[in-house]
Structure formats: structure tokens, C-alpha cells
Amino acid sequence: MSDPSPQPRKIARVQPLTRTRAVRGPFDYRLGLDQEAVEVGSLLRIPFGRQRSLGVVVELADRSELAPERLAEPEAVLPGSIPPDLVELASWMAREYCSTPARALTLTLGPGTAEGARAKRALVAELTAAGAVALRDGATLTDGQRAVLQRLAAEGPGVAAELGTDRLRRLETRGLVGLELRVVRRRPVHHAVGVASAEPPPLTGAQQSALAPVLRAMGQRRSDRYLLHGVTGSGKTEVYLRAVETALAAGRCAIVLVPEIALTPQVLGRFEARFGDVVAVLHSGLSLGERHDEWARLRAGQARVCVGPRSAVFAPLRDIGLIVVDEEHESSYKHEGDPRYDARHVAMQRAQRHRAVLVFGSATPRPESMLAMPRLRLPERVDRRALPAVEVLDMRGHHQPLHPETRMALADVRRANGKAILLLNRRGWSNFLSCRACGEVWMCPNCEVALVLHRHGAFVACHHCGHREGVPARCNRCGSVSLARHGAGTERIEHELRAALGQEGFPIFRLDADSAGLERRAQTLKGFGAARSGVLVGTQMVAKGHDFPDVSLGVVLDADQTLRFPDFRAEERTFALVTQLAGRTGRGADGGRVLVQTLAPDARAIAFATRHDSDGFVADELTRRRALGYPPFASLIRVVCSAESEPLAQSTAAAIAAELAALADPVLGPAALFRLRGRARSQVVVKAADRAAAIEAVGAAVDKVAPGAARQGASVSVDVDPQ
Ligand code: ADP
Ligand code: ZN
Ligand code: ZN
Numbered sequence: 001m002s003d004p005s006p007q008p009r010k011i012a013r014v015q016p017l018t019r020t021r022a023v024r025g026p027f028d029y030r031l032g033l034d035q036e037a038v039e040v041g042s043l044l045r046i047p048f049g050r051q052r053s054l055g056v057v058v059e060l061a062d063r064s065e066l067a068p069e070r071l072a073e074p075e076a077v078l079p080g081s082i083p084p085d086l087v088e089l090a091s092w093m094a095r096e097y098c099s100t101p102a103r104a105l106t107l108t109l110g111p112g113t114a115e116g117a118r119a120k121r122a123l124v125a126e127l128t129a130a131g132a133v134a135l136r137d138g139a140t141l142t143d144g145q146r147a148v149l150q151r152l153a154a155e156g157p158g159v160a161a162e163l164g165t166d167r168l169r170r171l172e173t174r175g176l177v178g179l180e181l182r183v184v185r186r187r188p189v190h191h192a193v194g195v196a197s198a199e200p201p202p203l204t205g206a207q208q209s210a211l212a213p214v215l216r217a218m219g220q221r222r223s224d225r226y227l228l229h230g231v232t233g234s235g236k237t238e239v240y241l242r243a244v245e246t247a248l249a250a251g252r253c254a255i256v257l258v259p260e261i262a263l264t265p266q267v268l269g270r271f272e273a274r275f276g277d278v279v280a281v282l283h284s285g286l287s288l289g290e291r292h293d294e295w296a297r298l299r300a301g302q303a304r305v306c307v308g309p310r311s312a313v314f315a316p317l318r319d320i321g322l323i324v325v326d327e328e329h330e331s332s333y334k335h336e337g338d339p340r341y342d343a344r345h346v347a348m349q350r351a352q353r354h355r356a357v358l359v360f361g362s363a364t365p366r367p368e369s370m371l372a373m374p375r376l377r378l379p380e381r382v383d384r385r386a387l388p389a390v391e392v393l394d395m396r397g398h399h400q401p402l403h404p405e406t407r408m409a410l411a412d413v414r415r416a417n418g419k420a421i422l423l424l425n426r427r428g429w430s431n432f433l434s435c436r437a438c439g440e441v442w443m444c445p446n447c448e449v450a451l452v453l454h455r456h457g458a459f460v461a462c463h464h465c466g467h468r469e470g471v472p473a474r475c476n477r478c479g480s481v482s483l484a485r486h487g488a489g490t491e492r493i494e495h496e497l498r499a500a501l502g503q504e505g506f507p508i509f510r511l512d513a514d515s516a517g518l519e520r521r522a523q524t525l526k527g528f529g530a531a532r533s534g535v536l537v538g539t540q541m542v543a544k545g546h547d548f549p550d551v552s553l554g555v556v557l558d559a560d561q562t563l564r565f566p567d568f569r570a571e572e573r574t575f576a577l578v579t580q581l582a583g584r585t586g587r588g589a590d591g592g593r594v595l596v597q598t599l600a601p602d603a604r605a606i607a608f609a610t611r612h613d614s615d616g617f618v619a620d621e622l623t624r625r626r627a628l629g630y631p632p633f634a635s636l637i638r639v640v641c642s643a644e645s646e647p648l649a650q651s652t653a654a655a656i657a658a659e660l661a662a663l664a665d666p667v668l669g670p671a672a673l674f675r676l677r678g679r680a681r682s683q684v685v686v687k688a689a690d691r692a693a694a695i696e697a698v699g700a701a702v703d704k705v706a707p708g709a710a711r712q713g714a715s716v717s718v719d720v721d722p723q
Contacts, residue, residue: 011064012038012074014055016048017102017114025101028064029055030071041082043113044074054078054114056105058087080113083299083316085353092349098699098718099339107339108314110299111282111291119296120289123160124182125168127152131176145171152177159184185297186289188281200241200274207235207242210376214243214357218250218321221355225348227328227369228361229614230378231387232547232583236361237267239378240324241274243359244305248278252321252356253304257312257343259330259544261285262522266547267326271307282308282315285519310335310343313350320354323347327544328360328369329576334723342721363583363614364576367625368632370618388554388586390578390594390610394601395558401488401496403597406555410497410535413553414506419528420553422497422537423581424490425561427512428452431487433460433472437480442472448674453485455492465677493557494537507531511538543580552592554585560600568630569723571605575617578609629666631721635691637698638722639684640673643714646680652705652714653682659701660686665694695720 013026029046031038038044042057052075064071082105090104097104106114127135127149134141135149148163148171160168160179171177203211210228217224230236244254256271258264261283271279280294280303297303299316306315310333313323325333325344333343344360351358360369381387393403402410413420432450433442442451444462451460453471461468474481488496494510502508509528511521525546528536536542562574578596586592598606608617626633641652653670660667669684688694698718706716 010036010038011061011071012042012044012057013059013061014044014046014074015058015101015105016046016053016055017106017109018048018053019103023100023102026058028061028066028071029074030064030068032073035074035077038074038077039081040084041087043078043080043082043109045076045078046074047072056082056087058091058101078113079118080110080296080299082108082110083318085350086314086316089314089346089350089353093339093341093346095699096345096695097339097341097720098695098702104339107311107341108316110295110316112288113292115288119183119293120186121181122184123165123179124157124184125152125160125163125172126157126178126180128176128178130174131171134174134176149176157182186287186293188286188290188294200245201238203238203242204235204382206230206378206380207239210378211239211242213374213376214239214322214359215246217357218243218246218252223352223355223357225351225358225373226360227365227373227375228359228378229363229365229370229375230361231363231381231612232580233381233383233385234363234378235382236326236378237270238382240326240359240361241270243322243324243357244271244275247321248275248304250321252319253317254306254322254324255312255315255317255320255347255350256305256307256324256326257333257347258307258309258326259332260309261307262519264326264544264546265522265525268307271305275305278303279305279307280315282306282312284309310341313343313346320350320356323351323356323358325358325360326362328362329364329366329572330544331723334721338717340717340719340722345721364579365614365618366572367618367621371622371632385586386591387612388582388592388594390582390596390612392601392606392610393595393597395597395599401493401557403595406595406597407500409553409555409593409595410501413535414501414503414533416552417505417533418552419531419533419548419550420535420555421542421548421551421581421584422493422535422555422557423540423542423577424488424493424537424557425539425577426452426487426489426558427463427491427539428461428489429455429491429495430485430489432485434484434486435475435478435480436482436484438475438478440475440477446678447676452489455495488557490538497535497537501535505533507534509534509536509538511536511541513539540577543577543584547584551585554581554592554594556581556594556596556598559596559598559606560603563600563603563605568625568628571603571621574603575605575609575614578606579612579614582609582612629687634665634687634689635694635720636722637686637688637694638719639686639698639702639716640681640719641670641683641709641714641716642676642679642681643709643712644679646672646682648709648712648714649680649682652709652716653684655705655709656698656701656716657684659704660684660697663688663694663697665689 010031012029012031014029015026040057044055046055086108090108093104094101172179228236247254258267280298306312335341393405430453444467446467447464453460458471459468490512497508509524511524529548556578563570582594585594639656641649643649666687670682673681673683686694702716
């Protein structure tokens with residue numbers, strides 16, 4: 001075949017990063033003569049229709065189906081290219097989660113890339129040879145000048161603005177320092193808790209047995225998966241650290257996923273203490289500049305271990321040898337934006353592509369993981385202390401939020417100057433308000449849910465959409481001024497504890513989504529950790545990650561509350577909550593005790609938790625799930641249609657269901673969901689035996705129905721493996 005153009009130029013297939021579903025791409029662009037270095041993963045600014053867009057090169061080609069004169073040239077090649085394996089991963093994600101390549105690619109971009117974040121340059125001062133001599137030979141220097149030179153000699157180059165630019169300029173004219181504009185790293189000031197010793201302890205026998213197969217697989221470049229199952233304090237993190245060390249020694253990289261950095265500062269602290277600057281951290285608590293720089297360090301290979309929450313699964317690393325998912329049972333690994341990816345599932349894909357070993361760790365592994373992965377067991381705590389006794393307190397017939405037994409136990413803790421954690425998975429003051437005269441319940445105007453009373457600040461709020469209004473003085477319907485408050489939330493428990501126990505030296509801390517931002521939460525945890533005694537009360541956050549060695553009492557209030565959720569994971573959640581709290585109790589000298597207050601004392605999940613029997617629980621749970629066709633025996637795919645009017649939401653869902661009628665799998669719905677943020681919703685759920693086929697069918701159904709629905713004002717979203 002003859003080529004019509006005398007000098008063939010490379011063609012780049014570019015995916016424009018637009019939000020619209022209708023734009024499919026990729027589109028061909030002709031690279032300019034100075035753009036020959038463009039590769040798969042390169043980031044371009046491209047003319048797109050009448051606008052400009054950011055685009056990622058997904059493929060290079062020698063020819064295009066379009067005539068050369070119809071092809072545009074990219075305007076610029078931008079910094080922040082993505083490694084090619086992430087381009088492939090994004091294309092897999094787009095398919096797997098019925099999303100679009102553009103949306104999936106956007107997740108893999110470096111932080112701030114789309115906003116034009118750049119490396120920071122600053123004037124940097126460095127001691128010259130003449131400066132070193134002057135310092136040694138006692139040249140005439142002012143005290144200030146001497147101090148600056150000494151500091152440069154001791155600490156190396158420093159940012160001029162922080163040392164005094166004027167003084168440095170005078171020293172520069174004498175040839176004693178050099179000043180130069182350089183890229184400086186914005187170092188994250190994060191929540192890592194400093195760890196005294198970085199010296200690794202000798203491993204216990206159980207840790208050695210757990211580590212061995214991981215290292216063997218890594219040595220053979222096999223992408224094996226393992227589940228590291230052990231209670232809190234059994235030494236899982238130490239196993240991760242050793243595995244990371246081996247990956248680094250082999251010249252490879254590692255990713256360590258944690259549920260939330262602010263709640264697990266000790267984990268990050270231990271990685272930094274062990275490996276130093278080769279660790280980069282990515283999380284939303286950092287400034288955009290800091291995240292940009294951490295990402296760039298990973299991309300450049302300066303940092304080779306990335307610790308972070310779910311998005312760290314996209315860390316731009318080459319040759320990954322190990323991916324760890326700590327606390328693998330945590331629901332925060334699921335992303336709620338589009339694509340609704342599950343970082344655990346993405347980690348599997350990424351590990352496979354790198355021939356990396358994947359290690360999931362938990363004290364309460366999901367039944368899915370138990371079934372899918374060989375298990376490495378750490379059967380006891382490193383300090384060999386027994387797990388605390390778990391006692392069930394039957395709340396039927398009790399009308400106070402705290403059982404008398406709980407009150408006594410708390411009083412004991414105060415007398416002994418100890419610490420206790422109280423977990424109640426409901427924030428606010430009380431559950432809902434109703435009128436004593438007519439029974440009217442205060443509802444959110446946007447959502448079909450009751451408003452929750454927050455006494456501090458005197459408002460009622462919707463925990464789904466954020467709607468707030470003042471506390472009502474009288475009933476809207478009948479005018480009665482007699483209002484009843486039902487149930488208790490963390491705010492009320494905090495108040496009651498203060499009244500009953502609070503005193504000098506026995507502080508009460510509260511931790512929940514109301515207690516302000518990440519920073520404040522980290523502070524609260526630090527405060528409780530540092531206090532000699534006291535109580536921490538909060539939502540499930542109190543049972544996560546953070547580790548206090550001196551807590552002797554754990555209490556779960558309303559433990560069956562999570563059981564009342566209409567969700568097949570309700571039992572799993574309840575079991576995990578109680579077990580996680582137990583794992584964090586009684587690590588101190590005098591053992592510990594866990595009290596579980598519940599209206600359902602005989603519930604399966606609670607009974608297994610009192611016996612610390614996760615094997616029994618999972619076996620039982622798997623039997624039930626097999627019978628009902630739930631994961632891991634089928635994949636769930638959920639399509640939610642929403643619209644202002646209920647009939648439109650319903651008919652859109654019905655159209656989706658009709659498109660799926662040919663599937664062999666059960667298709668449930670359309671079923672109405674409660675109104676959320678002012679929109680009526682209806683869902684269709686597929687229980688898929690053949691995951692790939694069902695995902696493809698759902699994707700096709702959405703592509704067919706969504707455009708027409710959108711014109712009428714209905715939107716369609718797909719959730720594969722919903723939480
Ligand atoms: P997990 O991650 O399962 O909660 P960790 O790895 O954090 O367990 O270990 C719990 C505590 O025991 C930590 O303080 C850790 O430093 C210590 N530890 C872990 N492994 C050993 C060991 N082999 N010898 C002594 N102390 C250890
Ligand atoms: Zn009323
Ligand atoms: Zn609402």
C-alpha cells in the first residue's frame with residue numbers, strides 16, 4: 001500500500017476528558033513534528049469541537065481512517081502523563097462499572113492536573129565551597145550570617161524565603177552561598193503518629209508462617225492473593241511491613257490501602273518510620289499542591305511505596321510487587337461517584353497486570369474473601385493477651401439508653417481511672433421527633449426520611465441530603481406544642497455521660513461526622529489517646545484503625561440497629577462492628593470487657609461475636625448467601641433511575657428491566673426507593689451468575705434507555721457490587 005503523504009506523521013488516538021456520556025471517543029489527532037515524544041498516557045490539550053479539552057492518548061497509530069487534512073493537531077503536550085498500565089486499567093474500569101473511558105481516566109490523573117497544578121519553584125540557597133571555608137576559618141560574619149551558614153552546612157540546601165532572602169543575597173555576592181530557582185517539594189504535614197523505634201522486631205512463629213507464602217509468590221512474580229486473618233494486635237501490619245521491605249529490596253514498588261488516613265495515623269507512621277522518604281502518602285486531607293508533589297514523586301520513581309485510601313490504588317508506580325488492602329471489610333473501599341469502583345476489585349486487576357502479590361487483611365474478613373483466597377491466620381495477639389469477654393445486655397423493657405449494667409461498668413472505669421469506648425451508630429440527639437397529639441413525624445422535605453434532632457445548635461437535620469431547619473415549636477398539622485423525642489444518638493449519650501460521670505480528669509470525647517472535619521477528628525483521637533482516663537463515644541469510626549492500648553471497656557449501644565437495615569450485608573456489618581470493638585478493648589494490663597446492648601439478644605451475628613467466632617459466622621453466612629443467591633455466589637448489579645416525578649422514575653426503570661428480560665439471571669424490580677434529594681427513585685437489581693455477561697447486558701440496556709430518559713429529565717446510574 002502506498003502512503004499518500006510524503007512524510008507520514010504519527011497519529012494519536014485521544015480520549016477527551018468530558019463528562020458527557022454521549023461522547024465516546026477516542027478520536028484521531030495528527031501529532032505535530034515537535035510532538036513525536038508523545039506516548040500512550042500522554043496528556044494533551046486538544047481542540048475539541050468548538051472548544052478545548054484535556055485528552056489522554058490511549059493508542060498510537062501509523063494511519064487514520066480520516067484524511068490527514070481532516071485531522072487536528074494537539075495544541076500542547078502537558079506535564080502529568082499517566083503510566084500506560086493505568087490507561088489500560090481505566091478502559092477495563094469503564095467496562096466493568098458501565099461508565100465511560102473519560103470518567104475512568106479522570107480518576108487516574110495526578111491530583112490537580114486538570115486544574116493546572118504545577119510543581120512549585122522557589123529560590124533555594126546552598127552553601128558553596130567558599131562558604132564552608134569561611135565558616136571554618138572564622139571569616140568576618142554577623143551572628144545572623146553565621147547562623148544561616150551553619151544551618152545550611154548542617155541541613156543542606158534550604159528555601160531562601162524561610163531563611164531570610166536579603167541576608168542570603170548579601171552572602172551570595174560574597175560567593176559564600178549559591179542561590180538558584182529549583183523545584184521544591186511541598187511536604188505533607190499529616191496526621192502520622194510518630195513511632196519511636198523503626199527497628200523491626202523479630203517475627204513470631206505465626207507471622208513467619210504468614211509471611212512465607214507471600215514472599216515466595218513475590219519471588220516468583222506470581223500474582224497470588226492471600227487473606228491475612230487476625231484480630232487487632234495480632235501483628236498484621238508488621239507482616240505488611242516485611243512484605244513491602246522485600247518488594248523494595250527486589251527493586252519493585254508497593255501500594256498499601258487503608259480505609260481512612262485520619263483514622264489510622266499509626267499505620268502511616270510506622271511505614272514512614274521504617275522506610276522514610278520512599279513512602280508517599282495520598283489522601284484528601286492534603287492540600288492540592290502537596291498531593292500533586294507526592295504523586296509526582298511516585299511517578300518519577302523517587303517514592304516507591306504509596307500509602308493511602310482507595311484512590312491510592314491508582315498510584316502511578318511502575319513494577320508493583322505488592323498490593324496490601326488493610327481492613328479489607330471496610331465499606332469505604334467502594335467509591336460512590338461514577339465509576340462506582342471498588343478499590344478491592346480494582347486492586348485485583350492491577351495486581352494481576354503487574355504480577356504483584358495481593359494481601360487483604362482483616363480481623364473480620366468478608367465472606368467473599370474467605371471463599372476466594374487462601375487464608376493466612378494470625379490466631380492470637382502478639383502480646384498473647386486473651387480477647388475480652390463479650391456480654392449481651394437485653395434492652396427489651398428498658399427505656400433509658402444505657403443499661404444499668406453499663407452504668408455500673410462505666411462507674412468502675414472511672415473509679416479505676418481507666419478508659420472506655422462507647423459505640424452508637426447514630427449521630428445527633430434523638431432519632432426523630434413526633435407530635436404527641438396527632439403522631440405527625442418531622443420529615444425531610446426532599447427525602448422520605450425523618451429529620452434528626454441536634455440539640456447543640458438547635459436544629460433538625462436530614463442525614464441524607466443535609467437539609468436543616470430550626471427545632472419546631474409546634475406541630476405543623478395540629479398545632480400541639482407537645483413533641484416527643486425518640487431514641488438516642490451520640491450527642492445525647494455524650495450529654496448523659498457528662499452528667500453522670502464527667503469530672504475533672506475524666507473527659508468525655510465525641511467522634512462522629514458532626515464533630516467537624518478530618519483535622520478535628522484526628523485531634524479528638526489524639527486527645528483520647530493522650531488522656532490518662534476518659535470515655536470516647538461515637539459512631540463506627542471509634543472502632544476503626546485507631547488503636548489505644550489502655551481501653552478496658554467497650555460498649556456497643558443498640559447493636560441490632562445495623563441489623564434492621566434492609567441489606568444482605570446487615571449481619572456482616574453487625575458482626576464486624578462488635579468484633580472490631582472487642583479487638584480494640586482489653587489490650588492493657590487488666591484485660592477487658594465488652595458489653596453489647598441490644599433488643600435482639602439472640603441474633604446470629606451477635607451470638608457469633610460474643611464467642612469471637614469469625615469462622616463460624618462466615619460459614620453460616622456463606623450457607624445463607626448460597627441459598628439466597630447473594631454474593632459471592634452471584635454478582636449484584638443495581639440500576640437506579642431517578643426523576644422528579646415518580647411515574648417517570650418508575651417507567652425508566654421498567655424500560656431497563658424490559659431490556660434485560662432476555663437475561664437468564666433473576667432481574668428484580670422495578671422497585672420504588674425512598675425519595676432522595678427531591679427525586680423519586682426506582683431500582684432494578686440483577687443477581688448475576690455470569691458477571692461479565694450481565695455487566696455487558698446492563699451496559700447495553702443503559703446505553704439504549706438513558707439518552708431518551710435524559711431528554712425527559714430522568715437519570716440512570718449503574719452500581720456494580722453495590723454496598
Ligand atoms: P495488627 O496490624 O494486626 O493490629 P500490629 O502489627 O500493629 O498488629 O502489631 C500489634 C503490636 O505488636 C504493635 O505495637 C507492633 O509494634 C507489635 N508487634 C508486631 N509484631 C511484633 C513482633 N513480632 N514482636 C514484638 N512486637 C510486635
Ligand atoms: Zn400534631
Ligand atoms: Zn433530605
